[in-house]
Amino acid sequence: MVEKVYPMTLEGKKNLENELEELITVKRKEIVERIKIARSFGDLSENSEYESAKDEQAFVEGRITTIETMIRFSQIIDNNNDKDKVSLGHTITFIELPDGEEEEYTIVGSAEADPFSGKISNDSPIAKALLGKSINEEVTISTPGGDMQVKITKIA
Incomplete structure (x- = not known):
């Protein structure tokens, strides 16, 4: 199976790497803490705080996977020398x-x-x-x- 290539500037790749770092080191920990606190409220079937935290956790984990894939299959565009024709990065x-x-x-x-x-x-x-x-x-x-x-x- 051929993976999709993600063309991007070097700045764009660095921004994705920074976002990934933030999600892994900060957001994940915040969500785990929210889940822990929500569990202490008791019955999980009627616990909206727990459901909200689990939804956010699913979103963050999905975003982490997406960013990791984009970084892994990134193609850095550098055409600073060619200003004759419009291309990516211009x-x-x-x-x-x-x-x-x-x-x-x-x-x-x-x-x-x-x-x-x-x-x-x-x-x-x-x-x-x-x-x-x-x-x-x-x-x-x-x-x-x-x-x-x-x-x-x-x-x-």
């Missing part, structure tokens, strides 16, 4: 046509995507349309809200 600035509204996104792997901080997944419609394109190239991006025309102004 920050792209473009203007929407015809009104000229400027937007900037960094294209990252899905493991480190965070649209609220301007990091979009390489699987997103915007990234898929921009990948492989050059500065001054006009691109049509198909989004759920409809097509938009953009012109790439900067690749960093």
Whole structure:
């Protein structure tokens, strides 16, 4: 069976490693303590605190497994030398046509995507349309809200 590869920047991998460390060394211990305290309340079948702690434990253990897999199968993207074409790890600035509204996104792997901080997944419609394109190239991006025309102004 071929495992999925998780493309990411070195910074993204370090962030995942830090999150994993926090989950293992801090969160796990907090949850075990919560479970211990909840057990002391008696009947577990009607103990909402116990159920809540067990649910959180399941979530944290699932997240730990997911992060471990992403780190194990990570592929570090480093293309700082090639600024001619849009690729993973690049920050792209473009203007929407015809009104000229400027937007900037960094294209990252899905493991480190965070649209609220301007990091979009390489699987997103915007990234898929921009990948492989050059500065001054006009691109049509198909989004759920409809097509938009953009012109790439900067690749960093």
